[in-house]
Amino acid sequence: MKPMTRRTLATLSTAVALGVLLPACAPLVVGGAAVGTALVAVDRRTSGAQLDDQGIELRAANRLREQFGERANIAVTSYNRQVLLTGEAANANVKAEAERVVAGVDNVRSIVNEIGVVNSPSLGQRSNDTIITGQVKAGMVDAKDLSASAFKVVTTRGTVYLMGRVTQREANRATDIARNISGVTRVVRVFEIITEEELAKLASPVKAEEDAAKRNATGGNN
Incomplete structure (x- = not known):
């Protein structure tokens, strides 16, 4: 590990990449992209999608708690209305039922069910997962060729889940970072793949706002 200085209901119409990788495996991504360097420093979801994701997480978590109580410890993470379920369930029936419950939540487009039928992790394991998440984000x-804000990172029992709207180049780079963190046993990619051209379009309004802010700061002389 290099030292750190800082820091399945449906397939979407746009390409969604779901890859399960051991640290030595080559990544699996669905969708095309060309190599490029454009980066977006802000959330790549629309404001509506961001609000929907917040609502999905809250409603799904409440329904799961009401449905299962102590029989399951399930975390819900939504990105661009795609839901990742992680955590632990008492048995396979609970795991399957949890997916059905979340499928009934408004605005959910697809579900990746990664709930484990295992005992809940120890406090030490949970603490280690938190550390791993922090190291991946750092x-x-x-990384000079990534926009960290484009990714969501979730770690459960040593497995790192990566979410976001990213290019294949970005997906591969982020995977390489995650799988080289000490304690990571595998990396699961839950990406919506976009092209470098789509990324450039996302970057255009951001650059325009930055240029306008600079002009305002200098009295409009630039």
Whole structure:
């Protein structure tokens, strides 16, 4: 590990990449992209999608708690209305039922069910998962060719889940960072793949806002 200085209901119409990788495996991604360097420093979801994701997480978590109580410890993470379920369930029936419950939540487009039929992790394991998440995020911040804000990172029992609207180049780079963190046993990619051209279009309004802010700061002389 390099030292850190800082820091399945449906397939979407746009390409969604779901890859399960051991640290030595080659990544699996669905969708095309060309190599490029454009980065977006802000959330790549629309404001509506961001609000929907917040609502999905809250409603799904409440329904799961009401349905299962102590029989399951399930975390809900939504990105661009695609839901990742992680955590632990008492048995396979609970795991399957949890997916059906979340499928009934408004605005959910697809579900990746990664709930484990295992005992809940110890406090030590949970703490280690938190550390791993922080190290992955720090690695993304340190990387000069990635926009860390484009990714969501979730770690459960040593497995790192990566979510976001990213290019294949970005997906591969982020995977490489995650799988080289100490304690990571595998990396699961839950990406919506976009092209470099789509990324450039996302970057255009951001650059325009930055240029306008600079002009305002200098009295409009630039």
